[in-house]
Amino acid sequence: MMNKLNPKKLLNSKWTATLAINKEKHFIIVEVEYDEDANVIACVTESVFSKNQYPISWRDLKDPQKWCQGWK
Numbered sequence: 001m002m003n004k005l006n007p008k009k010l011l012n013s014k015w016t017a018t019l020a021i022n023k024e025k026h027f028i029i030v031e032v033e034y035d036e037d038a039n040v041i042a043c044v045t046e047s048v049f050s051k052n053q054y055p056i057s058w059r060d061l062k063d064p065q066k067w068c069q070g071w072k
Contacts, residue, residue: 002062003069007032007040015045015061016068024049026071032058 015027024047031044031053043058048071061067 001064003064003067005058005062007034007038007058010040010043010058010061013069014071016070016072018064018066018068021047021054022050022052024052027054 010029011032013029015029017025017027021027026048027045028048029043030046031042032040033042035041040058042055043061044053044055046053061069
């Protein structure tokens with residue numbers, strides 16, 4: 001089952017990585033870039049713990065093998 005996403009509600013949403021990224025699991029979306037048709041073209045996550053930022057493909061958030069919505 002894919003994670004449901006609303007591109008307009010992506011900013012400041014909370015996510016848990018199923019596989020830790022640099023020993024970090026909890027992230028918040030801090031930047032979303034849209035094209036002229038209001039389609040998401042870029043996304044940046046920020047670790048809650050370290051404040052490290054990682055650009056990701058927003059489509060990866062739909063994959064429950066990689067991401068869970070909310071902090072688990």
